Amino acid sequence: MIPRDDNALLRLEGVSKYFPILNAWKRRTGWLKALDDVTLSVHKGEILGVVGESGCGKTTLGKTVMGIHPPTAGKIIFEGNDIAGLPPHAARGLRQHLQYTYQDPGASLDPRWKIGRSLHEPLVIHTELTHAERQQRVHEILDAVGLPEEHLDLYPHEISGGQQRRVGLARILTLHPSLVVLDEPTSGLDVSVQATILNLFLDLKSDFDLTYVFISHDLSVVRMVCDRVAVMYLGKVVELGGTEAVFSNPRHPYTRSLLSAIPQIGKKRITEDFWLEGEPPDPGNLPSGCRFRTRCPIATDRCAQDVPPLVEHQPGHSDACLFSEAGA
């Protein structure tokens, strides 16, 4: 079992999020289990990576934590309070220090609002500061993210994508958050620009004493930046542990196939003997027991019976496979 971690800044306990599947007559024909019984903790000061392919639930995880989707079950404990099921405006006080950045930073800014107004908004919502006090905080944050003051009078479409990203960051930093969920922060960026953004995140982390949940499909970036990583498949966490441990010694067959799919320049080409076949099963109609068993090379009948729990086979390194102890 995973030991209870009372020093965790954020803790998810048995969080599930099911979306109803409706047929043409709006009758529910099944459930899409985007998140299923997810339990994990985020420790203060760490960068926890959440990786997986499309449909694995990592985006839903971010949004459920933020309260955009109310969870179907489970507890979300942030700074000691259970915020599960409370919509953001109702739980304003409790959620103030929990913030989120968007994959498309330009889209997250209201196109008809000047940037200055967008930057004031979080403070207007959460605090009782006067305009002058808010302006001062905004100026401090502008310095921290490296944006010129003139930008306050511009509209989002008048600045570049990189600057929009900084504005998005600035906006949440005005509230002095303790935990920031980063949703695909480097997706779509050129490799040479990626480094600048990653360095910015790391600088801000140390300047503002932040903790990050880093949701990404880019495993090489996750390896560089994250302290621990959670691998998700079809709504469940299948492996969780320190980044180096998981990357150099993956225990779950899915993690192994995922890592072996990453091209490694200079090494053997994966196209020569990549073995994972087929596609993930229909998420509305999941296989019984272990969800990966339909594509797993070592699946047996046992795998179809019960859902393998996430077990900590080595200190700090858990996986959800019945046969991981047997070795690679």
Add this chain to the structure above:
Amino acid sequence: METARFLLRKLASDRTAAVGALLILLLIVIAIAAPVLATHPEDVFEFHPSERLQGPSAAHFFGTDRMGSDIYSRLLFGARITIAIAVIAVGVSVLVGVPIGLVAGYYRNWVSDALMRVSDIFLAVPQIVLAIAIAQTLGPSIENVILALSATYWPFWARLVYAESRSALNETYVEASIALGASPWRVMVLHVLPNISSAVIVRTTIGMGGTILTAAALGFLGLGPPAPSPEWGRTIAESREFLPEAWWYATAPGLAIFLVVMGFNLLGDGLRDILDPRIRRSRDD
């Protein structure tokens, strides 16, 4: 305000919209300056039976009607009634329909269903029939015309705003605002409403044209303000028995209605081109 200046510049370059805007401007000027522009302002109330049914002349630009009153002057004063009906009826519809649409758009529960069902019910009532019913019970007047029109018109705005706000709610920046903890009020009024405003503006402009047409129809049927009101539809009704000899009697108000409705439609079309999505992309020229 810079948006207004931007709009004016764009209007000037789009010919159809410019024509529409000019027609509307003309209508407003006429309505305001009617006492000054009219050659026989007293003819709104007075009549001169000896001069009845005279053709267009230098003294009477559009001729005289069956009571001998100057049609041109009565037309100008009729413009005031037309504007009043259009502005108030549409104004009430917007003020009622938009908030209902916003509330229905935000919530995804029985509230939204109920509101939309209510608006469906009102939509199903034919305007003319309701106007007749109201006129029968409460008597024909301007106020009752406005009442009948507003009661049946607000659902158009409710549905439009409902549909637009539902799609706006899927936008990332709205979600971002919600995630930041914005209250439903803030989300709908400060974020969604400004971003759907162009659709509402276009609908309102075109709605004015339709309202005027319907008001004229009600006037024609005798459900509007009673004699001796110079309302345009009533004037056309009066002219019926004197056609085709007194052709000027129906032509003048008919042409006036046509030009006004045309003006609103052109302006609305032009605004649609100008406002959507260009204004979002290039605020600077």
Add this chain to the structure above:
Amino acid sequence: MTDALLSVRGLEVGFQTDQGLARVLDRVNFEIGHGEIVGLVGESGCGKTTLARAILGVLPKNAVRISAGEVIFEGEDLLKKADHLLEAEVRGRRITFVPQDPFTSFNPVFTIGAQIDELMKYKSPASKAGTGVRFYGGARRRADRAKVIELLRTVQLPDPVGILRKYPHEVSGGQRQRLMIAMALLPEPQLIIADEPTTALDVTIQAQILKLLRRLATERGVSVLFTTHDLGTAYEICDRITVMYAGQEVEVAPTDEFFAAPRHPYTKRLLESLPSREHGIRGIPGSIPRVIDPPRGCRFHPRCDFATAVCTETRPGVTEIGERHMVRCYHPVFSEQEAAE
């Protein structure tokens, strides 16, 4: 390479915009040999997609200005060919296309089978190029259908017959890309242009698609022009790689040599900015130039550590480094030079 299948020489392409002429391609040279998989690599704004479109002849006609250059395909300059002939003989027949976005590449209201039939009607090898097809006869249709099923099996689609009856939204992204690859192979082309075909796919599906594409292209001797911004995928599948920066091609080399011994300063910096434990997180300071008013000479010079005066005046010519390894730089980087710093 004199026997190249496709040879682009000195291609200069601009787009007319409100702010002026965007010089998107600056006298680019590019070659693909027979049966070769060539990668065209670069970051945003480098012009790789424009180059691919220029070869296909599908650049927007009202905005594009092709001021110089030629695109020689099997001895013929495609830029000088009439568009209706290009449409009938070349596009979709001798040169086919696999697009980037699997989600918008199919018409959503027709079944997949109907769309493939449409393709075979006009572009199958059994039909004559340029003939208006009025009667799609029974025997030819059956033969074509058999070919289609066989090819769908080859791209490892489960239940090929069933999938033809489905609508595009009923199949996944990975399956759609397999279909696109099948449709690109059906006319038996000489060249397939694949524009970032795996960018939108998950990494495990990407691995499957790359494996498939490489195998099929090699088996059938089809050349592939593979554009991507992901160097890892280029490493996996390409025989030779051309890297572009801001509309200029800067280095061309066989894959292993490209990664082991890059010579152009941009290539070096680019490879170094890949996340790795040796380099940490490194980027390239500065930003990609605007193509409306690009830097003169070599467009990388504002960000280059080795730039000198000549770099700002004239674009470097081609320097041959080794066999089939060419670089356009006045100061190509060699390891002795690095050690000297």
